[in-house]
Amino acid sequence: MSKIQDAFKNGKAFIPFITCGDPDLETTGKIVRAMADAGADLIELGIPFSDPTAEGPVIQGANIRALAGGVTTDKIFDFVKELRKDVAVPLVFMIYANVVFSYGIERFAAACAESGIDGLILPDVPFEEKEEFAPAFRQRGIDFISLIAPTSEQRIAEIAKDAEGFLYLVSSLGVTGERAEIRTDLETIVSSIRANTEIPVAIGFGISTPEQAAGMAKLADGVIVGSAIVRRIASQGRSAAGTVAEFTAEMKRAIR
Amino acid sequence: MTNPNGRFGIHGGQYIPETLMNAVIELEKAYNFYKNDPQFNAELETLFNEYANRPSRLYFAEKMTRDLGGAKIYLKREDLNHTGAHKINNVLGQALLAKKMGKTRLIAETGAGQHGVATATAAALMGMECVVFMGEEDTKRQALNVYRMRLLGAEVIPVTSGTATLKDAVSEAMREWTNRIDDTHYCLGSVMGPHPFPTIVRDFQAVISREIKAQMLEKEGRLPDAVMACVGGGSNAIGTFYHFIPDESVRLIGCEAAGRGIDTFETAATINTGKLGIFHGMKSYFCQDEYGQIAPVYSISAGLDYPGIGPEHAYLHDIGRAEYVAVTDDEAVNAFEYLSRTEGIIPAIESAHAVAHAMKIAPQMEKDKIIVITISGRGDKDCAAIARYRGEDIHE
Numbered sequence: 001m002s003k004i005q006d007a008f009k010n011g012k013a014f015i016p017f018i019t020c021g022d023p024d025l026e027t028t029g030k031i032v033r034a035m036a037d038a039g040a041d042l043i044e045l046g047i048p049f050s051d052p053t054a055e056g057p058v059i060q061g062a063n064i065r066a067l068a069g070g071v072t073t074d075k076i077f078d079f080v081k082e083l084r085k086d087v088a089v090p091l092v093f094m095i096y097a098n099v100v101f102s103y104g105i106e107r108f109a110a111a112c113a114e115s116g117i118d119g120l121i122l123p124d125v126p127f128e129e130k131e132e133f134a135p136a137f138r139q140r141g142i143d144f145i146s147l148i149a150p151t152s153e154q155r156i157a158e159i160a161k162d163a164e165g166f167l168y169l170v171s172s173l174g175v176t177g178e179r180a181e182i183r184t185d186l187e188t189i190v191s192s193i194r195a196n197t198e199i200p201v202a203i204g205f206g207i208s209t210p211e212q213a214a215g216m217a218k219l220a221d222g223v224i225v226g227s228a229i230v231r232r233i234a235s236q237g238r239s240a241a242g243t244v245a246e247f248t249a250e251m252k253r254a255i256r
Numbered sequence: 257m258t259n260p261n262g263r264f265g266i267h268g269g270q271y272i273p274e275t276l277m278n279a280v281i282e283l284e285k286a287y288n289f290y291k292n293d294p295q296f297n298a299e300l301e302t303l304f305n306e307y308a309n310r311p312s313r314l315y316f317a318e319k320m321t322r323d324l325g326g327a328k329i330y331l332k333r334e335d336l337n338h339t340g341a342h343k344i345n346n347v348l349g350q351a352l353l354a355k356k357m358g359k360t361r362l363i364a365e366t367g368a369g370q371h372g373v374a375t376a377t378a379a380a381l382m383g384m385e386c387v388v389f390m391g392e393e394d395t396k397r398q399a400l401n402v403y404r405m406r407l408l409g410a411e412v413i414p415v416t417s418g419t420a421t422l423k424d425a426v427s428e429a430m431r432e433w434t435n436r437i438d439d440t441h442y443c444l445g446s447v448m449g450p451h452p453f454p455t456i457v458r459d460f461q462a463v464i465s466r467e468i469k470a471q472m473l474e475k476e477g478r479l480p481d482a483v484m485a486c487v488g489g490g491s492n493a494i495g496t497f498y499h500f501i502p503d504e505s506v507r508l509i510g511c512e513a514a515g516r517g518i519d520t521f522e523t524a525a526t527i528n529t530g531k532l533g534i535f536h537g538m539k540s541y542f543c544q545d546e547y548g549q550i551a552p553v554y555s556i557s558a559g560l561d562y563p564g565i566g567p568e569h570a571y572l573h574d575i576g577r578a579e580y581v582a583v584t585d586d587e588a589v590n591a592f593e594y595l596s597r598t599e600g601i602i603p604a605i606e607s608a609h610a611v612a613h614a615m616k617i618a619p620q621m622e623k624d625k626i627i628v629i630t631i632s633g634r635g636d637k638d639c640a641a642i643a644r645y646r647g648e649d650i651h652e
Binding site for chain 1: 424546
């Protein structure tokens with residue numbers, strides 16, 4: 001049982017996402033601490049990538065700002081180590097395969113373990129390619145979190161049976177970003193997941209309001225929100241921590 | 257050459273979001289069925305011959321041969337295909353396959369615009385909807401092709417993310433495909449991306465080397481000593497190489513875009529300057545920094561301005577079967593002008609990279625040696641840009 005499972009013990013989990021170094025690591029540190037204090041149960045930290053092919057314009061913007069600010073993988077590991085001195089909430093990296101691969105999978109996994117990362121999500125590594133990455137993390141007690149999409153259908157069983165940490169259920173087709181409504185039949189997907197695993201399910205992509213979050217929380221064990229937070233950081237910059245904390249508290253209340 | 261997981265040695269694979277996995281699995285199943293279906297193959301052959309003007313000529317460039325004073329030079333005239341480039345071979349195959357799969361909409365990325373024009377053409381012919389993603393920078397470099405695509409009924413979406421060139425057009429087309437899969441086929445333009453694209457595109461382009469081999473045996477009664485082509489993603493090059501891979505006596509030479517030189521940051525020569533990585537669905541070589549951030553590559557040629565190379569090329573490089581050389585902007589522009597003046601053939605600036613390398617090696621080869629250069633496309637689209645490169649301000 002990994003630390004990630006703890007995130008689902010306090011009612012429905014609220015899982016915010018932010019990109020490290022947007023606009024700088026000092027601000028990221030303030031926002032992470034503010035979100036943890038405001039009730040975030042698990043925090044997804046994005047390591048920026050030059051070409052994030054699964055992201056919509058809002059998170060693409062965060063990637064560009066972070067890279068322009070000079071953040072690197074090594075600086076992020078140092079940052080997480082520093083963060084871990086006073087932040088206990090489970091942390092997972094959300095990161096594109098090439099950033100891990102170019103660092104060296106073993107070396108990256110060791111640095112994750114050393115800095116206190118609990119899991120990782122690689123949006124461009126599906127089930128078929130997972131074993132290239134997962135073992136190095138598994139042996140260090142770091143969960144390799146799998147995604148299930150509205151198009152997964154017959155793939156759900158094998159992905160769910162093999163899942164670690166939690167399952168990231170993608171709510172909609174397309175890339176990340178806020179959506180007015182979510183039409184996927186998530187109930188059916190969640191029940192096929194439940195038939196194959198006891199691991200918690202969190203729904204992400206397109207969720208931006210407390211109402212949407214409450215609806216999703218009825219179906220699953222947690223709710224992941226990225227663009228709605230990143231948009232607030234984009235507009236408030238270095239002083240975004242307060243707004244993001246309020247939003248986090250509001251979302252956590254809505255899904256309780 | 258492909259193993260069942262879509263690997264070429266260590267390269268290839270399927271590094272894509274879960275949302276797209278069933279789409280590529282369905283595509284692979286459909287392709288494995290239709291590639292052996294006599295009716296599909298007969299329809300494709302008719303399209304190749306009656307519509308696309310195949311087989312393309314293998315032309316003996318006598319003046320160029322005499323002028324360079326070494327190996328005998330033949331040009332494989334893919335520039336004479338309908339739409340003016342090799343891209344139509346792949347597009348007709350994929351569009352026909354998509355149609356058989358019940359898809360009604362094609363999306364594509366394009367760099368120089370040749371693949372976009374070919375896709376728009378096939379969509380018009382087959383009555384399909386078409387959306388082409390093109391880097392905003394490239395829509396300026398290749399304004400004429402933007403108009404051609406619109407004329408053919410396609411919607412052209414300028415991509416402003418990243419460097420606003422080919423890699424960003426690929427990223428945006430992938431994003432659009434995850435958004436709309438049911439009725440849409442992503443008609444990828446090169447031997448890249450996730451399995452099965454590198455195999456499908458290669459098989460449709462392999463017609464180039466199949467024809468070269470037959471034409472060469474007819475004209476010379478033997479195999480050539482070297483075949484060469486320009487390489488961005490590498491579709492015309494793999495098409496040129498494929499049927500010669502088992503013939504060890506035939507040198508396979510891919511010509512990458514060095515841009516302002518492989519010792520500068522303004523280059524797109526992946527094999528010469530890149531390292532192993534994972535991007536756009538595949539493992540292969542990519543131009544990238546020490547943290548795996550994809551490099552903003554540069555070449556005068558919009559079609560070669562891509563930071564990666566197809567996985568089968570990466571494998572042919574690893575095993576030493578093919579050579580990959582770098583050709584600068586300057587050398588390519590010289591070759592563009594040279595072939596125009598010497599043979600009356602204006603090559604695409606992409607293809608001019610291969611011509612440039614032939615100009616280097618032909619004089620050093622014996623007169624009884626034979627080189628084949630694939631002229632992957634025609635150069636009309638490049639005239640305004642080359643004129644500007646030479647300081648002449650002309651507008652299309």
